[in-house]
Amino acid sequence: MSDDRRVVETDSAIEAAIRENHPALITYLTAGDPDLASTTRYVEALDRGGADVIELGLPFSEPIAEGPTIQSAISRALEAGTTPDSFFDLVESIETDAPLVVMTYTNLLMQYGPAESGTDVAPFVERAADAGLDGVIIPDLPASEAGGVREACEAAGLDLIAIVAPTTEGERLETLLSTTSGFAYVQARLGTTGARTDVSTATHESLKRLDGADVPVAVGFGVSEPEHAREIVAAGADGVVVGSALVELAATSDDPERALEATARELKRGARAGTDANAIPEPERS
Amino acid sequence: MADTAGRFGPYGGQYVPEALVPALAELVDAHERYVLHNEDGFRDELREHLRTFAGRPTPLQRADALSERYGRDIYLKREDLVHGGAHKLNNALGQVLLATYMGKDRVIAETGAGQHGTATAMAAAHLDVPCEIYMGRVDVNRQRPNVYRMRMSGAEVTPVDAGSATLKEAINETMRDWAGSVETTHYAVGSVVGPHPFPALVRDFQAVIGEEIRTQIRDEAARLPDDVVACAGGGSNTMGTFAAFVEDERPADADSEGDATADVALHAVEAGGSDLGIDEESGVAPNSASLSTGTEGVLHGALTKLLQTEDGQVVESHSISAGLDYAGVGPELAELVDRDRVTPATVDDDATLTAFHRLSRLEGIIPALESSHALAYLEETCGPDADATDEDGDVSDRNDDASGRGGDVSDRGGDASGETGDADLGDLVVVTVSGRGDKDLETVLEETDRRDIETAPDVEVFDG
Numbered sequence: 165m166s167d168d169r170r171v172v173e174t175d176s177a178i179e180a181a182i183r184e185n186h187p188a189l190i191t192y193l194t195a196g197d198p199d200l201a202s203t204t205r206y207v208e209a210l211d212r213g214g215a216d217v218i219e220l221g222l223p224f225s226e227p228i229a230e231g232p233t234i235q236s237a238i239s240r241a242l243e244a245g246t247t248p249d250s251f252f253d254l255v256e257s258i259e260t261d262a263p264l265v266v267m268t269y270t271n272l273l274m275q276y277g278p279a280e281s282g283t284d285v286a287p288f289v290e291r292a293a294d295a296g297l298d299g300v301i302i303p304d305l306p307a308s309e310a311g312g313v314r315e316a317c318e319a320a321g322l323d324l325i326a327i328v329a330p331t332t333e334g335e336r337l338e339t340l341l342s343t344t345s346g347f348a349y350v351q352a353r354l355g356t357t358g359a360r361t362d363v364s365t366a367t368h369e370s371l372k373r374l375d376g377a378d379v380p381v382a383v384g385f386g387v388s389e390p391e392h393a394r395e396i397v398a399a400g401a402d403g404v405v406v407g408s409a410l411v412e413l414a415a416t417s418d419d420p421e422r423a424l425e426a427t428a429r430e431l432k433r434g435a436r437a438g439t440d441a442n443a444i445p446e447p448e449r450s
Numbered sequence: 451m452a453d454t455a456g457r458f459g460p461y462g463g464q465y466v467p468e469a470l471v472p473a474l475a476e477l478v479d480a481h482e483r484y485v486l487h488n489e490d491g492f493r494d495e496l497r498e499h500l501r502t503f504a505g506r507p508t509p510l511q512r513a514d515a516l517s518e519r520y521g522r523d524i525y526l527k528r529e530d531l532v533h534g535g536a537h538k539l540n541n542a543l544g545q546v547l548l549a550t551y552m553g554k555d556r557v558i559a560e561t562g563a564g565q566h567g568t569a570t571a572m573a574a575a576h577l578d579v580p581c582e583i584y585m586g587r588v589d590v591n592r593q594r595p596n597v598y599r600m601r602m603s604g605a606e607v608t609p610v611d612a613g614s615a616t617l618k619e620a621i622n623e624t625m626r627d628w629a630g631s632v633e634t635t636h637y638a639v640g641s642v643v644g645p646h647p648f649p650a651l652v653r654d655f656q657a658v659i660g661e662e663i664r665t666q667i668r669d670e671a672a673r674l675p676d677d678v679v680a681c682a683g684g685g686s687n688t689m690g691t692f693a694a695f696v697e698d699e700r701p702a703d704a705d706s707e708g709d710a711t712a713d714v715a716l717h718a719v720e721a722g723g724s725d726l727g728i729d730e731e732s733g734v735a736p737n738s739a740s741l742s743t744g745t746e747g748v749l750h751g752a753l754t755k756l757l758q759t760e761d762g763q764v765v766e767s768h769s770i771s772a773g774l775d776y777a778g779v780g781p782e783l784a785e786l787v788d789r790d791r792v793t794p795a796t797v798d799d800d801a802t803l804t805a806f807h808r809l810s811r812l813e814g815i816i817p818a819l820e821s822s823h824a825l826a827y828l829e830e831t832c833g834p835d836a837d838a839t840d841e842d843g844d845v846s847d848r849n850d851d852a853s854g855r856g857g858d859v860s861d862r863g864g865d866a867s868g869e870t871g872d873a874d875l876g877d878l879v880v881v882t883v884s885g886r887g888d889k890d891l892e893t894v895l896e897e898t899d900r901r902d903i904e905t906a907p908d909v910e911v912f913d914g
Binding site for chain 2: 224225226227228229230231232235239242247248269270271272274275276279282283303304305306307308309326327328329330331332333336340351353354355356
């Protein structure tokens with residue numbers, strides 16, 4: 165976190181991107197909404213707008229952690245025929261400065277690969293690494309079930325980014341912080357993803373609990389406005405994650421690419437304002 | 451990494467968002483203290499509610515006409531006589547009461563056909579706990595009387611529009627609510643599915659079915675049954691019926707013939723629907739036979755057997771019986787099937803409808819369409835045409851036609867058909883009638899009308 169910010173030797177492209185571009189803007193889009201060709205253009209627009217890490221949702225039919233906005237995007241992406249293989253092909257074709265992260269659910273990892281691999285997650289993780297992804301977020305995989313995925317990620321050189329909930333405390337928090345890599349994804353409030361109009365007190369409490377963590381800390385779930393980004397960074401986060409607001413924008417804008425690029429720029433500016441406002445010493449730059 | 455919790459062999463676990471993990475730990479603790487160790491007299495209070503409010507114990511009745519038809523003693527466990535019309539109340543009462551012991555001030559639940567929702571709403575009214583039920587929009591519209599029953603009991607009913615707008619989406623939405631309300635709210639899961647400890651908790655609340663059967667059949671027949679048959683959707687009726695008998699297994703090498711306490715065979719009868727395959731393109735399975743044809747995967751917080759595409763997208767299941775219409779199944783049942791303790795079987799919609807009318811006509815009992823699957827299995831294994839092949843369009847004979855999932859599932863479907871065909875029921879058979887069929891009359895009228903069901907009554911009286 166802020167007080168301990170320093171130049172850290174890291175193998176993680178994601179961690180490096182967050183530290184070098186502090187405070188970082190992390191964006192999410194559902195891949196294949198409305199189709200994969202559009203996703204390519206949208207991702208490149210976010211990259212131009214200043215997104216430092218880009219999460220891509222690989223659609224699963226039972227998205228239990230998502231609110232209505234991303235649920236609808238996932239339905240559209242599945243309707244458009246998005247599959248894990250077409251997703252990986254897409255990732256291979258995308259050229260961005262920002263590292264790419266796949267966000268999806270456990271079952272898709274288990275089913276990927278030849279039938280004889282059963283529920284082994286390694287084929288998925290290896291394919292993800294080959295395609296050029298740098299990390300994985302799996303919202304229905306708590307630390308207690310994550311052993312197999314973690315091993316596969318370590319072997320393939322991918323970050324497995326853990327979600328830290330408002331209910332995560334004590335020993336569980338220690339475990340999560342010691343095993344997450346890339347960054348710790350702090351869930352701003354209980355509930356599902358989806359744009360909200362305020363920053364919850366749970367966010368401030370979580371950031372206090374995570375003070376002193378030696379991985380970067382980014383806050384998501386409900387972040388939609390530059391003002392939220394400012395407040396969250398001022399409260400000590402290293403970055404913000406914005407998803408539903410961008411998914412909604414892409415789905416409703418007349419000119420999604422321009423809108424996404426402009427909004428990313430605004431959000432990044434908001435996050436930067438958080439460092440000025442709080443008079444936190446500027447990070448050391450290498 | 452910490453040990454994974456709540457496994458049945460490879461199945462089970464807790465594949466849920468991190469936010470829910472502390473609540474599951476709290477529930478594991480409450481299960482242990484109140485349910486297993488009767489802390490604060492929980493079990494005593496539950497037993498009293500079951501007796502005075504739910505009407506337990508339910509009878510075990512010898513079905514004379516069926517016994518004659520099948521040439522063996524057939525006993526029916528009458529869960530249709532539980533208050534509300536189905537076994538669902540056993541679990542709903544247990545969970546709502548548990549919520550009060552845990553100090554939660556709100557209960558939420560999902561429902562498909564509306565039976566669990568109704569049971570939860572009635573239990574919540576009885577115990578004075580606020581209650582909200584999530585139900586797919588499609589189910590809301592096709593189960594209007596049950597929706598009204600829930601509202602009459604004071605429950606909020608929230609329709610869910612996502613996806614196929616049926617049970618699986620209702621579960622997703624209830625989990626989302628819980629992820630936001632977990633500190634004050636208990637999620638009363640309706641079957642032996644979901645993350646640990648729900649499969650064990652729900653089984654323990656439903657185990658009263660099998661425990662009563664055990665006592666009652668000894669009184670009636672002075673021995674344990676040779677076979678116990680129950681329908682299987684999510685599996686709460688199945689596990690509730692089987693739990694008391696799982697240990698009654700003849701060791702493979704034992705020469706224990708005639709041993710009255712050993713070897714109770716357990717048969718889980720699934721909805722074969724209209725076909726056992728999966729259409730990969732549309733993501734639809736015209737059946738709900740996850741034990742018989744499903745593959746391993748994660749659904750609603752547990753690793754289990756489920757109906758899915760090769761990519762891992764969960765498909766829409768289908769059955770004439772809304773209560774069995776689910777793409778997954780309890781992880782404990784999946785494990786019992788893997789180690790051959792439970793024999794899975796399927797019967798199709800036609801055979802089910804025929805059995806529905808047959809029991810109504812022969813015994814004066816109108817069974818739920820869910821339960822009619824178990825009764826159809828009797829006909830297919832012991833009935834006059836049991837040895838016939840490929841005549842009645844039995845699902846068991848159709849497995850060879852299963853398509854869409856490649857050799858893997860077709861092979862498994864073949865196994866399932868073999869099990870049905872080979873099953874040789876003994877002289878003393880117990881079948882659980884998990885619920886009453888009054889709720890199904892609209893469906894039955896419609897479906898009977900467009901099929902040729904030999905056991906159905908003549909309804910020309912309606913003409914003109």
